[in-house]
Amino acid sequence: MTNRMYAFIGSYAEENGPGLYACSYDEQTGQLTILDSADGLPNPTFLVPDEERKTIYAITESKDEEGRRVGAAASYRFDPEAGTLQRLNLEATTPATTCHIELDRTRRLAITSSYHGGLLGVSRILDDGRIGPAVQVHRHEGSSALPVQSQARVHSAVVDRSNRYAVVSDLGLDKVFVYAIDAAGESLSLRSETSVASGSGPRHFVFHPELPYGYGINELNGTITVYAFDADGGTLSVAQTISTLPDGYEGDNACADIHLSPDGRFLYGSNRGHDSIAVYQVDAADGSLTLVEHAPTLGGHPRNFAVSPDGRFVLVANRDGNHIVTFARDSGSGKLQPAGIELEVSKPVCVRFAAFS
Numbered sequence: 001m002t003n004r005m006y007a008f009i010g011s012y013a014e015e016n017g018p019g020l021y022a023c024s025y026d027e028q029t030g031q032l033t034i035l036d037s038a039d040g041l042p043n044p045t046f047l048v049p050d051e052e053r054k055t056i057y058a059i060t061e062s063k064d065e066e067g068r069r070v071g072a073a074a075s076y077r078f079d080p081e082a083g084t085l086q087r088l089n090l091e092a093t094t095p096a097t098t099c100h101i102e103l104d105r106t107r108r109l110a111i112t113s114s115y116h117g118g119l120l121g122v123s124r125i126l127d128d129g130r131i132g133p134a135v136q137v138h139r140h141e142g143s144s145a146l147p148v149q150s151q152a153r154v155h156s157a158v159v160d161r162s163n164r165y166a167v168v169s170d171l172g173l174d175k176v177f178v179y180a181i182d183a184a185g186e187s188l189s190l191r192s193e194t195s196v197a198s199g200s201g202p203r204h205f206v207f208h209p210e211l212p213y214g215y216g217i218n219e220l221n222g223t224i225t226v227y228a229f230d231a232d233g234g235t236l237s238v239a240q241t242i243s244t245l246p247d248g249y250e251g252d253n254a255c256a257d258i259h260l261s262p263d264g265r266f267l268y269g270s271n272r273g274h275d276s277i278a279v280y281q282v283d284a285a286d287g288s289l290t291l292v293e294h295a296p297t298l299g300g301h302p303r304n305f306a307v308s309p310d311g312r313f314v315l316v317a318n319r320d321g322n323h324i325v326t327f328a329r330d331s332g333s334g335k336l337q338p339a340g341i342e343l344e345v346s347k348p349v350c351v352r353f354a355a356f357s
């Protein structure tokens with residue numbers, strides 16, 4: 001059967017309102033159409049799909065026995081024929097609320113990141129697709145230069161192509177950590193750590209699809225760091241740092257998300273405040289970046305965005321604009337142009353594509 005492309009949206013939401021959305025996606029126009037939504041989840045802001053199991057995993061919040069807010073994740077089965085979401089279960093993940101979730105490539109482990117707790121959680125994925133109990137929690141310790149960096153603030157974990165490592169960005173420590181993954185043993189172990197400039201605030205990270213480089217976007221100082229990645233040793237080393245902002249810009253700004261085009265030729269990073277996507281060309285020899293343009297996002301606070309798997313469109317979630325804006329992407333120049341298509345949705349934070357038959 002031919003696979004069809006869908007998109008899933010996570011948002012800030014109250015428990016009694018919709019927060020997780022399943023959408024059809026028109027690959028010719030970049031149009032999203034909401035098929036179903038799920039309520040009952042406080043702030044399901046970030047999600048990750050499992051195409052094989054037709055399951056969506058979304059972070060949310062729960063409470064422990066003492067009534068304190070803790071991190072949790074919910075699993076949903078998606079029916080492509082009916083276009084519906086059915087909740088499978090909800091399980092606590094970390095002792096503090098979370099901001100990011102990633103699956104390892106065996107789909108055995110869910111890795112969650114806690115900004116407020118400085119925690120990295122590992123949960124088991126059960127055979128039926130439900131998320132299982134937490135099996136491991138790593139706590140980062142320390143601080144850095146700015147007031148917001150008074151403690152560790154784990155913001156994301158991203159798994160490499162080989163499934164050997166997870167790169168963990170800690171905004172509070174100005175460090176990027178590499179953890180070795182033991183999927184069979186259901187655990188992560190620290191392999192190395194790399195420091196960036198004081199006050200940078202590492203937030204999200206992406207691996208190049210072919211070259212031995214990775215790219216991290218730094219929330220606090222408006223930069224992107226290029227890292228050389230040693231897959232044998234599990235180490236990162238800083239190769240370049242480049243601004244996400246135009247020369248002379250003096251307004252408030254905080255970077256958010258980062259993605260590569262499918263062919264690895266162009267890199268994209270979002271600015272909240274300047275409200276733009278910074279576009280860079282990637283050097284095929286050394287992975288370095290050269291600025292191409294700053295594309296306005298046509299809405300406030302572009303929290304996250306997604307490049308379509310075929311590279312034709314970029315979908316930007318403008319949290320304060322309460323909409324997702326579709327941009328057509330020029331494959332030759334990497335530049336973005338508004339496609340004249342928007343989807344209204346309350347406080348969108350995350351957009352993820354998935355293909356199902």
